[in-house]
Amino acid sequence: MASVSHSPLRTWVTLWICLTFAKYLHSKGSVLQAPIGTDEQERSRPWGSSESLLRLLIDSLPAFISYIDSEQRYVLANALYAAFFGIELDKLIGSRVKEVLGDEAYRNVRTHIEAALRGQRQSYEYMLPHVGKTRHIRALYIPHMEKGKVKGIFVLGIDITEQKKLEQKLAEQIS
Numbered sequence: 001m002a003s004v005s006h007s008p009l010r011t012w013v014t015l016w017i018c019l020t021f022a023k024y025l026h027s028k029g030s031v032l033q034a035p036i037g038t039d040e041q042e043r044s045r046p047w048g049s050s051e052s053l054l055r056l057l058i059d060s061l062p063a064f065i066s067y068i069d070s071e072q073r074y075v076l077a078n079a080l081y082a083a084f085f086g087i088e089l090d091k092l093i094g095s096r097v098k099e100v101l102g103d104e105a106y107r108n109v110r111t112h113i114e115a116a117l118r119g120q121r122q123s124y125e126y127m128l129p130h131v132g133k134t135r136h137i138r139a140l141y142i143p144h145m146e147k148g149k150v151k152g153i154f155v156l157g158i159d160i161t162e163q164k165k166l167e168q169k170l171a172e173q174i175s
Contacts, residue, residue, distance in 0.1 A: 064137075064157035070117060070150060072097045081157075084130070104129055109139070116141035116153045125160070136164040 058065045058078040066077040074092050082089040085100050097113065098106040105128050112122040122141040127134045142154040 062158075064155070064159075066155040067144070067152055068097060068113070068155060069152040072113060072117075074100070075152065084159075102129075112139070112141055113153065116143050117150050119143045119145060119150050134161075135159055136161045 058076075059080070061078065062080070064078070064081040064084060066081050067075045069075050073094055073096055077089060077092050079089060082092045085092070087095075087100060092100060097109075101109065108126045108128065112124055116122045121143060122139070125136060125138045128137050129135075136159070138158045138160050140156045142156075143150045144152045144154060
């Protein structure tokens with residue numbers, strides 16, 4: 001697991017900016033194929049196509065990012081998300097959330113996923129078993145609404161295990 005050197009606030013601000021940018025791209029046509037310019041213009045940009053830019057953005061952030069459709073299948077995820085679960089990115093895409101997380105972890109998130117799929121934004125923390133240890137994750141599920149229907153969920157997660165350890169140490173020192 002890659003360590004996160006950013007403060008939680010800085011990470012959330014960065015994620016908000018990127019999500020706002022993704023929402024803008026989506027409003028222009030499609031998150032993955034925004035009409036940013038001609039093919040020649042896109043080839044001349046350092047990041048290439050708009051799909052390359054999106055991949056660059058989501059893979060550069062110190063957070064777990066994915067998009068889950070209404071059938072709870074992964075449509076998009078960043079490299080950190082795939083690496084955390086020990087699955088190749090191309091194998092992750094199309095897989096069901098329960099298959100990737102496993103039964104125990106899925107029980108922890110199921111009600112939040114279902115609420116998000118009903119159009120209710122979810123923000124919560126949970127504990128996730130991972131490679132013989134328990135990780136503390138802060139998750140945000142943002143419903144993707146189109147014409148009054150939920151099409152899927154934008155997922156952002158941050159590993160806050162180190163923050164929780166520091167909070168526990170501080171609480172022990174105070175008492």
